[in-house]
Amino acid sequence: MKSTFIIILFLSAVLALPSKAIEKETKTETVTKTFTVKLTADLGSLTKAAEQGNVDAQYQLAHIYFTGKDVPVDYKLARRWYTKAAEQGDVQAQYSLAVIYDTGKGGINDYQKARQWYTKAAESRLASAQFNLGVMYYHGKGLTPNYQLAIKWLTKAAEQSDEDALDFIALIYATGKGVTQDHSQALKWWTKLAELGNTDAQFNIAYLYSDGLGTEQNKKTAYFWHFIAAKHGSVRSVYQKGLHSKILSKQEMESIEIKAAAKYKEIYGK
Numbered sequence: 649m650k651s652t653f654i655i656i657l658f659l660s661a662v663l664a665l666p667s668k669a670i671e672k673e674t675k676t677e678t679v680t681k682t683f684t685v686k687l688t689a690d691l692g693s694l695t696k697a698a699e700q701g702n703v704d705a706q707y708q709l710a711h712i713y714f715t716g717k718d719v720p721v722d723y724k725l726a727r728r729w730y731t732k733a734a735e736q737g738d739v740q741a742q743y744s745l746a747v748i749y750d751t752g753k754g755g756i757n758d759y760q761k762a763r764q765w766y767t768k769a770a771e772s773r774l775a776s777a778q779f780n781l782g783v784m785y786y787h788g789k790g791l792t793p794n795y796q797l798a799i800k801w802l803t804k805a806a807e808q809s810d811e812d813a814l815d816f817i818a819l820i821y822a823t824g825k826g827v828t829q830d831h832s833q834a835l836k837w838w839t840k841l842a843e844l845g846n847t848d849a850q851f852n853i854a855y856l857y858s859d860g861l862g863t864e865q866n867k868k869t870a871y872f873w874h875f876i877a878a879k880h881g882s883v884r885s886v887y888q889k890g891l892h893s894k895i896l897s898k899q900e901m902e903s904i905e906i907k908a909a910a911k912y913k914e915i916y917g918k
């Protein structure tokens with residue numbers, strides 16, 4: 649993930665967020681594909697195949713120029729070949745072309761074209777495209793913000809376990825910016841992310857359980873998630889685990905820690 653948003657625990661026990669926390673950025677990496685047919689690494693032969701309409705060659709050539717693999721980076725040539733592959737229906741090329749227009753690489757920043765190509769890739773269920781499209785609608789990049797469409801596409805990406813989407817949609821519901829504040833939805837999506845091993849999400853849901861936000865207050869469940877996050881290196885959860893240990897009995901903590909250790913092994917495989 650490029651960035652993870654962190655809920656900060658204040659003594660006032662109010663869910664508070666950094667002022668810029670809602671400014672989620674789009675993904676900017678293109679996709680490295682695995683090809684069913686091995687293409688030549690020779691640039692001349694690859695270019696010839698691309699010019700003859702081989703969509704895999706077009707994509708691979710675009711990716712070479714985009715990443716600068718064995719050649720100088722050339723976003724204009726990358727855009728040219730991504731376009732040709734995208735027009736043939738290559739979903740990864742559609743997404744990569746959208747990234748170029750979205751980020752302005754190569755000197756052309758065109759949010760309308762970015763949205764057009766993200767939409768095509770998103771409709772083919774590419775989670776990264778669904779996420780970036782949701783971000784565009786949420787922040788109003790090149791258009792008036794449309795929170796309904798933002799939630800639609802972010803939800804689709806989150807349902808495919810895209811970690812950025814899981815984090816962002818949880819944050820949106822936690823803050824209530826653009827939607828009705830709903831901590832139960834925040835809890836739902838952060839729990840999915842926590843189970844993928846994200847320690848910030850583990851901390852966040854522990855906080856929600858501790859204060860009864862979006863769920864019944866449950867200090868034991870809060871301790872459970874703080875234990876897992878702390879074991880994986882979360883300094884904040886180490887501190888919160890210590891605070892919760894003062895309100896739970898030794899027997900309760902021992903029972904929770906056995907279950908949390910099993911969950912930790914399930915998540916991290918160790």
